[in-house]
Amino acid sequence: MMDSKSIKIAWTIFAVLAAHLLSCTSDDAAGRRLDSNEDQLHVLADAPAFEGVTHNNVALSSAELEGSIWVASFMFTSCGGSCPVMNSNLAKLQDEFADIENLTFVSFTVDPERDSVSVLKSYAARYGARDGRWQFVNMPKEAVAKLSAQGFLLGNVDSPAMHSSRFALVDGQGKIRGYFDGLDDEAMQKLRKALRSLADGETTHS
Numbered sequence: 001m002m003d004s005k006s007i008k009i010a011w012t013i014f015a016v017l018a019a020h021l022l023s024c025t026s027d028d029a030a031g032r033r034l035d036s037n038e039d040q041l042h043v044l045a046d047a048p049a050f051e052g053v054t055h056n057n058v059a060l061s062s063a064e065l066e067g068s069i070w071v072a073s074f075m076f077t078s079c080g081g082s083c084p085v086m087n088s089n090l091a092k093l094q095d096e097f098a099d100i101e102n103l104t105f106v107s108f109t110v111d112p113e114r115d116s117v118s119v120l121k122s123y124a125a126r127y128g129a130r131d132g133r134w135q136f137v138n139m140p141k142e143a144v145a146k147l148s149a150q151g152f153l154l155g156n157v158d159s160p161a162m163h164s165s166r167f168a169l170v171d172g173q174g175k176i177r178g179y180f181d182g183l184d185d186e187a188m189q190k191l192r193k194a195l196r197s198l199a200d201g202e203t204t205h206s
Contacts, residue, residue: 073107
């Protein structure tokens with residue numbers, strides 16, 4: 001018979017796995033992937049507007065990203081499951097695409113009450129986030145929940161563990177061009193291809 005500590009650990013593992021499965025299911029149901037042709041990036045929707053504060057305690061809004069290619073993600077600093085993998089992959093992209101001057105990574109915390117600016121700053125340093133290139137953003141809980149569910153169509157974040165593992169790719173015209181699983185190597189390769197395609201000025205497809 002398991003003791004109370006073992007039961008608590010088992011329930012924690014179950015909750016993380018369940019949240020991940022629910023997130024992936026909702027994402028797949030929405031059909032938010034790179035077009036199966038893989039030679040074209042279609043416009044999926046307008047990127048949502050947002051306002052928040054970065055890990056450097058500087059205001060950031062979607063308006064300031066006009067003209068930039070950016071990758072949006074949702075995370076929280078105490079996440080021990082998907083977030084470390086997702087952020088490690090973003091750190092690799094930050095290094096690999098250093099030549100794309102107008103590329104930005106924007107990671108929104110889904111646990112804003114715990115993830116203060118100072119907490120986010122330490123977390124950003126852990127992954128080597130470069131100023132002006134990778135922003136960790138804090139915004140009110142209700143706002144980030146709406147941004148995830150209604151803005152990027154990446155599901156509800158009623159609890160932090162329910163955040164999506166998908167990255168959303170936004171082009172310089174503020175259009176969402178694809179969703180990519182930040183835990184999947186094949187999806188990350190597709191994202192690399194998509195980033196290069198946008199940087200090279202590919203033609204927009206409706």
